[in-house]
Amino acid sequence: MAEWQSTIAPPALARLLGAPDGARPAYRALAGQLRQLVAEGRLPVGTRLPAERELSAALALSRTTIAAAYQELRQSGFLHSRRGAGSWTALPAGCRPPADGLFPVPPDAAGQPVDLGAASPAAPQALLGEAAARAVEQLPAYALGHGHYPSGLPVLREAVARRFTARGLPTTPDQVLITSGAMSALGLVFHTLLRTGERAAVETPGYAHVPRALRTAGARLVAVPLQRERPTELPRWDLAGWRQVLRGAAPRLAYLVPDFQNPTGALIDEEQRRGLLAAARTADTLLVVDETMAELAWNVPAAELPRPLAALDRDTRVITVGSASKLAWGGLRIGWLRAAPALVRRLAAARLHHDHGTPVLEQLVCAQLLDDRLDELRELRLAELRAAAGALLPALRERLPQWRFAEPAGGMTLWLDTGGLSGGALARAGEHTGVRIAAGSLFGLDGAFEGYLRLPLTVPPQAAAATVERLAATAELALRDGGRTTGPAPAAF
Template sequence: MVGTGPRSLAPLLDGWRTAGEPAFRSLAARVRLLAVDGRLASGSRLPAERELAAALGVSRTTVSAAYAQLRVSGHLESTRGSGSVVRLPPAPGGRGRAPVVLDLTRAVLPCAPQVHAAAVRAAAELPARAAAGSGYDLVGLPELRELVAARYTARGLPTRADEVLVTPGAQAAIGLLARTLTSPGDRVLVESPTYPHALDALRAVGARPVAVPVRAPGARDAGGWDEEALEGAFARTRPSLAHLMPSFHNPTGAVMPPGQRRAVVELARRYGTRLVVDETTAELAIDGPAPGPFPADAVHVGSVAKTLWGGLRIGWVRADARTVRHLAQHRSPWELGTAVLDQLVVAHALPELDDVLATRREQLRAGRDALLGLLAAHLPGWGLPRVAGGFCAWVELGSESSSALVTAARRRGLHLTAGPRFGLDGAFERFLRVPYGYGTGVLERAVPVLAEAWAEVRTDGADGAGGLDGAGGPGQPGDVV
């Protein structure tokens, strides 16, 4: 069981007070949201009432009442002598719980039709593969590695098969890189906001993230990476590793221009930093061509989850052959290889990826245009980004209300992820990630619900005094993709 001390919990609770509402209710609502979003892991122990009260500058009575409300809602379990432990209530459906209507916590696309035929061909091939070996393989099927290498080469980055390692998805690749390329206490440069599970992987190995701001492109602002902050972070901390998403960044949608990419490579060389470039969204262009791959002096991470289907847990690392061998040697005991059947499916589908991407472009364009139009009509005070690719919009709310809004929306059956899930230490309460890959029909149902929740937050200043009804449901806490 992991304990959460008052010093580490206090930043996550920053801005928890809500005007016009009893302090204990505001505190309980924020802790519930942290648990549902995965920022407080189920099973973690909260600080003692007296300790948290001192850290927040409130009375012990306030914390005691908040803990009592959390016990009633099923989000806290207290045992004499053992403290108070975060819990998640059962899935919705019981009396008094609103059914989950829409789950937009995951930024995904539907399965590409090409996967179906590829799965049939792969299944027919599986018996021969099963008879030929044990199925345990730490580097990946040779033909799939060849296909991934050929795609990099075609995009302008010459690659050989021995420079590719196949993994069970991009997140597994990031976790493997974090375990093998960093040591506890190492500084790791990350973007802010960033992909939450990348932060989780780095923190799990004891790395210390160093944040560099990224802004969403807007009507009057090109957005992107703060050059001065980038240079300062490299020079000040000399990070051992840097994790970047330079092509349709998740969640802002920003694209790093070629000149800045070259500058980052030079900074990494100067300060001895290993660059890890996550390009899982790199080919999801909507307007114009997709950006080329990042310069070769980096470790590249890719996946088919955003292009073919998330249910195919296939990703890869593209690096020099020596690094690939090193990674393969250190996969065990966390991983013993990658599923052979999934690899076969991807090997059969990958040659058709250009056709898949053409369809994806149309799907994403329709979703983006529908979302931005609906938001402009229903929520005209929000700041909308200029989205040229990727699968989500990083929307500015105009006030620090993201957690309150997500709580109010959940009560209405709409599940979204609050902005702070994408930042360090409770940042980004002014922002909300809204995916648009679900199709116009889903968005037409979701945005009016979101507008209704926003009206409650703005009118009443309430952020969940009545509790988080339906806190379970599709998309388990912490699942942000």
């Protein structure tokens, strides 16, 4: 059985590689470009590369050059090949996966590492501790049974349903399915509802992990760029582009983040929500709406928040996904989805082929937080985000004025235009300066957004100035190493 998980077409790989850098010999330069793409995570490990003849035509290079580049990659451990199966990307023994948050950030000379790779907050220790203590008291009552709840604990489904209802989306517990995080919910939806070869539409830039999850489910991706005039304004949906894609490609589903979009922080207004919903209804496309950031309205009055997209849907065309990771803590691994009761039952049945449910204790902890401490928890998070943004954004404007950004409407992410500096080069330089950086290309398709990066708004205010100084030092190192962008520039950005 082949060890590759996906295939990249010659034109797509050519776009990722961008213009040749002119270095000689050409095969070594090409091998270096491919190695860099793998190391940055822009070319996933396990991707089957085009045959030598096909890539030769796409790059206008000799087949001998392609063969020599592939051979160099094999010798360095970045490529595996087998006769009849082709060649696929790999990592050498001892080489850590790209952008892997499981590995500690290497400290700088002062011993102070900075992790800017994950947009996830630390736990609210006092609130979490109290909720956990109450959950432990309740656990014995649940320990009398088998402990398997494929749809989730009733007490947590009720709490999530009440929260949806309070936000203007009337919901009953039988419309809620509890999962082990939002990505678990998304994976369940993708694998259950998509057939191999069906199209799925995604906004771009978008949440980094979704394209790979969709491809793993067998989907063919159709990207719809967000729209804005300049880097200092928040983007909107390109409704004309969406209508064209929905009408022409007829995707089975579309994945969207209308509330404080990751990575841009944009908030989509109700008029655009209605327009996209109408187009999806005409195209018979399901909308999978990610509300992971929806409670984090730190920069917009509550009275101005648009209603949840599903509240505008009269045809149950929207599947809503949420999570406790941003509001509470990612370590809880609690997510959920809201859909029609029949679909919830179908998804719960499909889930049994993968796992029998989310851990009971964590569900009890989350139920305690949502039922008893939600308002307090939200206000704590919003205050933290306002303070972090109030310190970080001015420091960036002062120390790195060539980096441009729009102030987010809410959420936990800041999208930065680096003025032509490669986000991948910044990430590599950060390995030497003790900074983990999420390069912009992680949030696009086919190498787009190389000249961007995403910062989390989780930097403590007292650390903002030092963090920006570390970023500036990282940028200087990246520039010395020739870290200008070479890949395709996104037209809408």
